[in-house]
Amino acid sequence: MKLIKENTLSPELPDFFQEFTKPTKANAGIPDVSRRDFFKISGIAGGGLVIGMAIGNSPKAKAQGSELSTLSPYVQIQTNGRVNLFSKNPECGQGIKTGLPLIIAEELDCAWEDVDVVQADIDATRYGVQFAGGSLSTPMNWMAMRQAGATARAMILTAASQQLDIPVSELSTSNTKVQHAASGREWSYGEFAELAATIPVPDPSSLTLKSFDQFKLLGRRFTGVDNYDIVQGKPLFGADTQMEGMLYATYTKSAQIGGRARSFNEDHIKAMPGVVDAFIIDEVGNPKGFNTATGDMFSGVAIVAESTWAAIKAKRELEIDWDLSNAETATWDDLVDQARAIQHSDGEPLMMLAGGPGASIPTDNPASKGDAEAVMESADQVLSAFYEYPYVSHAQLEPETCTALYENGSIEIWAPAQIPQGGESSAAALLGVPQEEAAERVVLHQTRIGGGFGRKLANDFVSEVTAIAQRMEGIPIKLQWTREDDMSGDFFRPGGFHSYKAALDGQGNLVAWQDHFMTSTMNDVTPMTSADLNASVFPMDVIDNVKLTQTMFKNAIPTGPMRAPASNAFAFTFQGFMHELAVASGKSHVEFLMDTLGEPGLANPENPGSMHTGRAANVISEVARISGYEQDDNEAGRAKGLSFYFCHSGYVAQVADVSVSANKEVKVHKVWAVADFGFIHNLSGAENQMEGGIIDGISQLFNSKITFENGIIQQQNFHQYPLLRMPQTPELEIAFLQPEEFSPTGAGEPSMPPVLAAVTNAIYNATGERIRKLPLYELGYKLV
Amino acid sequence: MATLNINGQTMDIGEIDPSTPLLWVLRDELGLVGTKYGCGIAQCGACTVHLDGAPVRSCQIPVGNLSEQQITTIEGLAADGTLTPVQEAWIEIDVPQCGYCQAGQIMSATALLNTNSNPSDAEIDAAMSGNICRCATYTRIRQAIKNAAAKMNGTAFYNAAEGGELA
Structure with a gap:
């Protein structure tokens, strides 16, 4: 048998990843994949097997209250034989929404056409760190995804054995089916899903993972799981978020980096057609420094309007008085001269x-x-x-955008973020939500990302929409950066x-x-x-x-x-x-x-x-x-x-x-x-x-x-x-x-x-x- | 009340600032968010739609300039639920990476094939040069256009299964 050795990753996680992997308000730490109690089973409505990685209860899951969010699993097998696989990390074009579920499907031994892939919500207690960066999504999750698949398969086999009264040793699996070679019979996984949900979770050390030469799916070419929707223009991206009663916002910062807004032509802007409100937001923290989770953001002027176009038109007429005492003064050509000298x-x-x-x-x-x-x-x-x-x-094609609804001290956010857990931490920090309440009061949903390339590791745009939504309590706000905002406001x-x-x-x-x-x-x-x-x-x-x-x-x-x-x-x-x-x-x-x-x-x-x-x-x-x-x-x-x-x-x-x-x-x-x-x-x-x-x-x-x-x-x-x-x-x-x-x-x-x-x-x-x-x-x- | 002809339907857009680019009418007023904002200055092509069959940058078309023209957006290509050969080829070749630009790419490619059923490489390059793909899926876009043309013409096309099938 050929074994696959675990690669040792290099380099170590950079600081900006470690920052949000430390136990924080919204993050109970990284689950230990070897723990016996890592897998949690629950029944789902309509019957079936659900395997998720859960340590203790997830308060966030309770807060969300919906069927999928309540369980937040990797694997659902429905009684009709369909398999839902949950992809934990943000998709920004690196293909992870296809890649991680494929690994689960391989060890689960299911046919890819029987699989529906679902984007998992953000929940550190169930999924550990969820991010797109460092070329780490595949290597960090390779073994955990295999174990998730193998665990589900083992439970299906045990349930099948009990239900059919046939020893496990006489059963095998292939293409989402349990097979009995001696009799030539086969059954859909769905037939055992309900019983499987009651089977004790096997110890990970009892699982036999496939060897390289047993792979049926892995190693082939697979088209992206979202491609069918992408080619039809279905709403997938952060920019596509739409909500009833939503208003549209722009946020204008100092061209000279680090300027602080003192005043602006408020009366004129507010009188413009479609403008609902306009206001200054003060600087928070040290926004010139790269940050993913602390809520640091530049001062600027927010305009909230009835359409994106109304907000952009008003933005173009902004006249802002900036305090430039702490603004940057660097000039590139000067750096070149100093270096050459x-x-x-x-x-x-x-x-x-x-x-x-x-x-x-x-x-x-x-x-x-x-x-x-x-x-x-x-x-x-x-x-x-x-x-x-x-x-x-970076010039990712989707300029920074984010949607948020703040109500009664809680916020719900839809973000195309490469470090969505850092986005939650940023919002919690800005809103002053204490650590023990953050999981219930700050909820972020990850959307498909219209290009990341590292830009959306920073959560400044999440912080900005948080600050604007707080001011516009009760109204969903979509923040849209212009390309000019993006190119001049990059890290x-x-x-x-x-x-x-x-x-x-x-x-x-x-x-x-x-x-x-x-x-x-x-x-x-x-x-x-x-x-x-x-x-x-x-x-x-x-x-x-x-x-x-x-x-x-x-x-x-x-x-x-x-x-x-x-x-x-x-x-x-x-x-x-x-x-x-x-x-x-x-x-x-x-x-x-x-x-x-x-x-x-x-x-x-x-x-x-x-x-x-x-x-x-x-x-x-x-x-x-x-x-x-x-x-x-x-x-x-x-x-x-x-x-x-x-x-x-x-x-x-x-x-x-x-x-x-x-x-x-x-x-x-x-x-x-x-x-x-x-x-x-x-x-x-x-x-x-x-x-x-x-x-x-x-x-x-x-x-x-x-x-x-x-x-x-x-x-x-x-x-x-x-x-x-x-x-x-x-x-x-x-x-x-x-x-x-x-x-x-x-x-x-x-x-x-x-x-x-x-x-x-x-x-x-x-x-x-x-x-x-x-x-x-x-x-x-x-x-x- | 103003109306637009979009994807074969007459749509009310209410009382609207006539300077509003078609892009934002589609996205904000009509909920047709498949058409994307990328630059606002007709440089990237993410907002490409068809105006009477021709590819145009919807970020540059004030809605007040429109009247009877037939507008087609990405949502209108498979309005009856059947994907077009271009859409099928995009999936078969696994073109998208992030996917944000692809609606615009598909609209440009569709317009090309509607007027030229067997484009050369140079003709493909020329027709597609207004569309940026930051993820740089250009080689696959080119191949997908050729595959779509072959499908439409009933001729053989490149099979991704060479060396490994595409599931």
């Missing part, structure tokens, strides 16, 4: 941060190791290079700078690495969110002599995680410089990477979540093979480029085939990608993430740049921040290596980073021009 000097020694990316406290442990300076003194070759990249906006991917130096020995081997990393801070202690460098980035994780220093520029332009935080920029800088070194080494690019990776094994033997050099080597050699990268077929103006990156436990190598014309028009003809995300359980979903990641990366590479002047964001909409369109889309070829001993890791984030350097390395191979600065349009390149 110090590129030839060292910064402060970089310290390891506690708790992984996004962590808050530098430790006493320096991130440097070995003696890079000494090695460079005696090295055969020393190369240096300065890389820079700008701030970038941006931070810009940054790397001044690299690296040494090669006489054999062209990489022997020392140095990086002076330049980033931003609002507190002089830690970098802004997702603006930190850690020492585990390849190749620093596999070489012995690394010197890391850091300079932090003081500003508080809001930043936050964006698809593959940090990696989305580091893959360009690190793998661009690695290609420079490969060229200098005299070896082929692939040979240089292989020699740097060395013997197969963990980069850090003490950390099972660290990069495995053997898995890295496998994706590199496979992408080189399928793309013909090692064939010497580059020609003037057309060449291939390669890049590799490891992040979110995923290994991805990509090759781009690129033409560059005399006037710098770039055509990306094709991109090959080979990934190792462990076992792929929905092939279509994984391919979708890889296809999207590659095109997302190319789009950012050429066109994405957010700038600020005196704290004012300069880009407002897609005419100033263009996204890649269909004519610029390359052909894609995707392959997954699936070592059988590894369970699945996430695909959404690691799919994206390598392609930027694959394209820039290809441009170098085609033209000899080395690209060390993004985006490419600023260097005169145009993607065609």
